[in-house]
Amino acid sequence: MSQYRAPVRDQRFVLHEVLNIAQYSDLPGFADADTDTVDAILEEGAKFAEGVLAPISKVGDVEGCTRDADGNVTTPTGWKEAFHQMAEAGWTALSSDPEYGGQGLPHVLNLAINEMVSSSNMAFGMYPGLTLGAAAALHTGGSDEQKELYLPKMISCQWGGTMNLTEPHCGTDLGLLRTKAAPQADGSYKITGQKIWISSGEHDMTENIIHLVLARIEGAPEGVKGISLFVVPKFIPDENGDPGERNSLKCGGLEHKMGIHGNATCVMDYDEATGWLVGEENKGLKIMFVMMNEARLGVGLQGYALAEAAYQQSLAFAKDRIQGRSLTGPKNQDGPADPIIVHPDVRRMLMDQKSFVEGARAFALWTALQGDLEEKASDPAVREKAGDYMALLTPIVKSYLTGKGYDMVSNGLQIHGGSGFTEEWGASQLLRDARITLIYEGTNGVQALDLVGRKLAMHGMRPITSFFNELDAFIAEGGDESVQPFINGLAASKAQLKEGTDWLMNNALQNFDHAGAASHDYLNLFGLTCLTYMWAKMAKVASAKIAAGETDPIYATKLKTGQYFLERWLPEGAMHLSKLQAGADSMMALEAEAF
Structure with a gap:
C-alpha cells in the first residue's frame, strides 16, 4: 500500500x-x-x-466503533x-x-x-x-445566547455536533417526520422520537455533543411547514457553560455499514430530552438547510478526495507491478516483464483518474471561492452572483464529483487486479468508503431533481443565465494555439448544456416526468461543462507560464492531461444530451406489474 x-x-x-x-x-x-x-x-x-x-x-x-450496554461509544x-x-x-x-x-x-x-x-x-x-x-x-x-454558549466550544471542537433529520419511516421526505417537541413552562421543549443514520451521534472524542434535531411542535401544521429545529445537548450546560446534567437521550445502536467504519453512525433515541428552539417555530428546515448545503459541498469534496487517494495507490501499484510486455516492444529490458503502466488500458484508467481529480479540485475550490465572495464581497452585485452560483452549483458539486469520483476509485481497484479485491492493499477500503457519498446528504438522484426542479428556474433563471454569460465571455477571449482546443471544447459543451436547458424549459412543464427522466443526464452534462471550464482556465494559465519561460513541469503536464480530458471525457456530452432529450415516455411505458 x-x-x-x-x-x-x-x-x-x-x-x-x-x-x-x-x-x-x-x-x-x-x-x-x-x-x-x-x-x-x-x-x-x-x-x-x-x-x-x-x-x-x-x-x-x-x-x-464499539458501543457498551449504556449506549456509550468508543472510537478506534x-x-x-x-x-x-x-x-x-x-x-x-x-x-x-x-x-x-x-x-x-x-x-x-x-x-x-x-x-x-x-x-x-x-x-x-x-x-x-x-x-x-x-x-x-x-x-x-441561533439566538445571541445560543451562539455565545455553543459556538466557541464547537468551533474549537471541544464539543461535537450533529444533525438529526432521518427517521425509520422517512428520509428525504422530511414532511413525514414524527419526532415531537412539547413546550415547557420555562421556554424549553421535551423532545421525543427516534432518529437513524446519525453520523458522529455518540463518541468519546469530545466532552459534549450538541445535537441539532428536527421535530414537530404539538399542533404544528402537517408536512414540511410544521418542522422546527432544536438544539439538544448530550449534557445540559450548567450556569458556567460547562457540561452538567446528562440529557435523556442516548445511542440506541450502531449501524453495521459497508464502509466508513471509524465513524459512529448511530440510532439516536430521545426520551423527553430537553431542547431549545433554534429560530422561529415551524421554520426549522430553512436553518437546517444551511448545514445540509455545507455538508453537500463537503460530500462532493469527499468524492474527488477519495479519487485522489485511489489515484495515488493505483499509480504506485502500476509502476511497481510487472506483467506482460508493452505492445510496442519491451520497456523493462532487464526484467522478465514490463510494469503494467506501459499498457494502454491501464493508462486509460490512470488518465481518467488524473484528469478527473485535477478538474474536480479546481471546480470545488472555485465554488468555495464563490461562497467567500457571497459572504465577504463589498459589491452587492458580486455577492448576488456568487450566491446564485452557490445555489445552482451545490447539487452539481455533490452529485457529479461523487458519482464520477466513485468510478475513479473503482478504477483504482481495477488497476490492482486481484490484489485490489483483497483487504491488504487498501483499494477495497476506499471503494467501500466512497460508496456512501452517492447516498448521504441527499442521494444523487434527489440532487438532480433539485437542480432541474428548483435551481434552474430560480430568480427567473438568473443563476443559469449568469453562468452561461460567464462562459460566453471566457470563450470570446480566445487563446493561443495550445489553448484554443480547450476554448472550442468549452464552446461545444456549453452549447450542449444550453440545448438541454432549453429542452427542459420547453418540455418539463408539459409532463413533469420529463424533468425527472432527464435530470440525471442533465446534471452530468452540467458537471462535464463545469470541469471543461476549469480545464480551459487551467490550460490558459499553463500556456502563459510556458510562454513566459517557466520550466516547472506542472505546466506542460497540465496541457497534456487536459488534452486527454478533451478527447476522452468531452464526447460524453453528446450522449447525455441525447438521453435527456429522449424524455420519459419509454422510461415510464412499462407497467409496474410487468417488471
Whole structure:
C-alpha cells in the first residue's frame, strides 16, 4: 500500500495561479491569506494528514466503533488522540467566525485542508466536519445566547455536533417526520422520537455533543411547514457553560455499514430530552438547510478526495507491478516483464483518474471561492452572483464529483487486479468508503431533481443565465494555439448544456416526468461543462507560464492531461444530451406489474 502524499503543488497552482486569491486581499479573511501564509498552512496541513491521519485510517476500518450496554461509544485506537491534536492545532477553526474563536481565513483555503483530511482518513474527517456544519447552522439561526454558549466550544471542537433529520419511516421526505417537541413552562421543549443514520451521534472524542434535531411542535401544521429545529445537548450546560446534567437521550445502536467504519453512525433515541428552539417555530428546515448545503459541498469534496487517494495507490501499484510486455516492444529490458503502466488500458484508467481529480479540485475550490465572495464581497452585485452560483452549483458539486469520483476509485481497484479485491492493499477500503457519498446528504438522484426542479428556474433563471454569460465571455477571449482546443471544447459543451436547458424549459412543464427522466443526464452534462471550464482556465494559465519561460513541469503536464480530458471525457456530452432529450415516455411505458 502506497503512502498518501497531499497534492500541495496542485492546490497551490489552483489557489494562486488559476483563482489568484491574492486579488481579494481587501476582503475580510483574505487580507491574512497572503501567498506565504497560504503555502505554510498547506504544508503543515499536509504533514498532519500524512503523518497523523493516514496511519490510523486502516485502524478505523478494521476496528470500527464499539458501543457498551449504556449506549456509550468508543472510537478506534488512536482516533481520540488525533482528534485532540487536530483541535489543539487550530485546524477546526480555520475559516470560522473570529468573534467565536475562529481564525476567519477564507473558506476556499479551508476546503483545500479538508481535501487532505478526507483523502487521508475520510471517516475521521466526518467528526469535525459535522461539528462545524452544526455550528454554521447555529451561527445563522441561533439566538445571541445560543451562539455565545455553543459556538466557541464547537468551533474549537471541544464539543461535537450533529444533525438529526432521518427517521425509520422517512428520509428525504422530511414532511413525514414524527419526532415531537412539547413546550415547557420555562421556554424549553421535551423532545421525543427516534432518529437513524446519525453520523458522529455518540463518541468519546469530545466532552459534549450538541445535537441539532428536527421535530414537530404539538399542533404544528402537517408536512414540511410544521418542522422546527432544536438544539439538544448530550449534557445540559450548567450556569458556567460547562457540561452538567446528562440529557435523556442516548445511542440506541450502531449501524453495521459497508464502509466508513471509524465513524459512529448511530440510532439516536430521545426520551423527553430537553431542547431549545433554534429560530422561529415551524421554520426549522430553512436553518437546517444551511448545514445540509455545507455538508453537500463537503460530500462532493469527499468524492474527488477519495479519487485522489485511489489515484495515488493505483499509480504506485502500476509502476511497481510487472506483467506482460508493452505492445510496442519491451520497456523493462532487464526484467522478465514490463510494469503494467506501459499498457494502454491501464493508462486509460490512470488518465481518467488524473484528469478527473485535477478538474474536480479546481471546480470545488472555485465554488468555495464563490461562497467567500457571497459572504465577504463589498459589491452587492458580486455577492448576488456568487450566491446564485452557490445555489445552482451545490447539487452539481455533490452529485457529479461523487458519482464520477466513485468510478475513479473503482478504477483504482481495477488497476490492482486481484490484489485490489483483497483487504491488504487498501483499494477495497476506499471503494467501500466512497460508496456512501452517492447516498448521504441527499442521494444523487434527489440532487438532480433539485437542480432541474428548483435551481434552474430560480430568480427567473438568473443563476443559469449568469453562468452561461460567464462562459460566453471566457470563450470570446480566445487563446493561443495550445489553448484554443480547450476554448472550442468549452464552446461545444456549453452549447450542449444550453440545448438541454432549453429542452427542459420547453418540455418539463408539459409532463413533469420529463424533468425527472432527464435530470440525471442533465446534471452530468452540467458537471462535464463545469470541469471543461476549469480545464480551459487551467490550460490558459499553463500556456502563459510556458510562454513566459517557466520550466516547472506542472505546466506542460497540465496541457497534456487536459488534452486527454478533451478527447476522452468531452464526447460524453453528446450522449447525455441525447438521453435527456429522449424524455420519459419509454422510461415510464412499462407497467409496474410487468417488471
